Amino acid sequence: MSDTKEKTVDDLIILGESVAKGKTTTLSFNVAKLHTQNSIDVPIIISRSRKPGPTVLMTAGIHGDEINGVEIVRQIIAKGINTPKKGTIICIPVINVFGFIHMDRQFPDGRDLNRVFPGIQGGSLASRVAFQLVTEILPHVDFIMDFHTGGAGRFNAAQVRIIEDEPLLYEYAQVFGAPFILYSQNLSKSFRNACHKLGIPILLFEGGKSFNIDNNITNTGVNGAKRVLNHMGMLNSKFKTSKPKEACIVVKDSKWIRAKFSGMFKSTITINSYVEKGDVLGNITDPYGSFNHFVKAPNAGYIFNINESPIIYQGDAIFHITLAIVDDKTPTPESL
Template sequence: MKEFKIAGHAILPGEFKEIDINIARLPSHTIIDTPIYVSRGLEEGPILALIAGMHGDEINGMEIVRRILDGGLHQPKRGTVICMPIINMYGFLNYSRDVPDGKDINRSFPGSRNGSLASRVAYHLMHDVIPFIDYGIDFHTGGAMRANYPQVRALLTDEKNIELAQAFHAPFTLNSPFRPNSLRKEASRRGKNIIVYEGGESLRFDQNAIKEGIAGTLRLMKHLNMIDEAPLPDVENKIIWSTTWIRAKNAGLFQTNVYCGQLVQKDEWVGTITDPFGEFKEKVMTPVTGYVVGLNNIPVINAGDALMHIGMDNMCRLENFGEQ
């Protein structure tokens, strides 16, 4: 078998190794390392990276990778699995999405050795890990108090991305263009295919999202011929080609009538905005037929706040817009 090295460390066939990548240190002189766990099968195969904790408060992805490690599911028969449970150790320690300088690592790629802290983390990832992989799953969640129903996001104009997303088989697959300076975009420029899995909300475990994330990862590994068995999907995979947000017209207290993942019909009453003093009550109606792929869970809202993310597959688009 070919020699395999990552971050300067050689990994032998059948070997499992923990590698610490030094990023920086705190003002207290405490060293901050990013641990990665590499498990190589006894036979040749693809190299798959499981990346979580890009945003330090998105713990569902961390738990998915942790359970994969804890259950021995990271050990392939063929190929190599690289597990990175926490990319943003700073954010994790501070319950924060960003690093201490306020920057978002996932808007800092390809990074710089001498740049901002976020840029330095991105640089190490792009130089120590990404060049050595074939494929990757980048695990994320919704923002604070905003839940995402289990979904894969990928650029569906790329045939390999479609293949990976269909193999993962989340309840929803969203067509998602690249965002500037994101890991997914910069990895693609280097010929690497990375799909994003989103599920749940920040700082809160979502057991369904965790379960779907683990099962989807195993299905993808089976598709890549890294393992021989994987769970069968429980639901149909719906391809979401376009989305729209329902936003609050007024500030107040929001209560929803629907749940994440639900199909809602055009002009359906999906929630209510009231004020704390009983002076007004406003019904929130959906402008389109589609699926609730994201839902705001915080009651206190301001005018313009996102309340629901509605996704439309081909059947929904046909119903909304006709045969255009």
């Protein structure tokens, strides 16, 4: 494995609190007050080994409606996977508590938290939260796993997103073992981009859809986190890891297939499937039985996102299909 920093600091001073080696504690990350003057605190679970080692941060819930990411980190904590063999593991299961309470993607100020990093101390509510996360938490961190899900009814295949030409990220993405590794550029003002600028390696996991918990996606995320921790020598010896059933498919390029018509939509293909050009992927109909449009694959590739909304409009993204594969194995028509 690649080298990681071996920390020798006895006490971790974070959010003004001291966390000794060998201790597990929950701190309150006070982000703001509601208009009712009630405080909103983000729980941060910190678990430290007596042995020095890297500090890993696991986050979810940057978007309040992405429940499956929260469930992954919740299970990591509940099962004790976050108790490290060496080093420190920091878990923040729900960063956007505001959105989580109201089942809303955004903050109460209408902003997307994942578009305001690194934040401003005296900025908007979302910007202030981003600023505190960047200044209070990230300086202590060596590596990050950030868990997301698809939005707007679009179901994402389990995938890890990294930028291209980053050998360390590629190594850890392969270790994580999700079905897909997707090369994607860091978005401006995103959490991932802020971490990149600070020189902190980050794996972004995507899987499932908003307002939903999928057992397969959850298991993929939890098992992937265990593999990475094991690779870093941090996984507690009571936990075992297994190799992924299939090799990762590395996606260099992809495209969205968009609806040519508005109507009632039904997919006839399953997520993760390999299709040939011209294969029928689904159909768009009207409520009156007079119209039926078959959606066909514009090229051969893997389907790794499907819009599960029953009603769609012209121009809506309905399928995400691969265009270029890196080190592709011979594709098979069966789902992975």
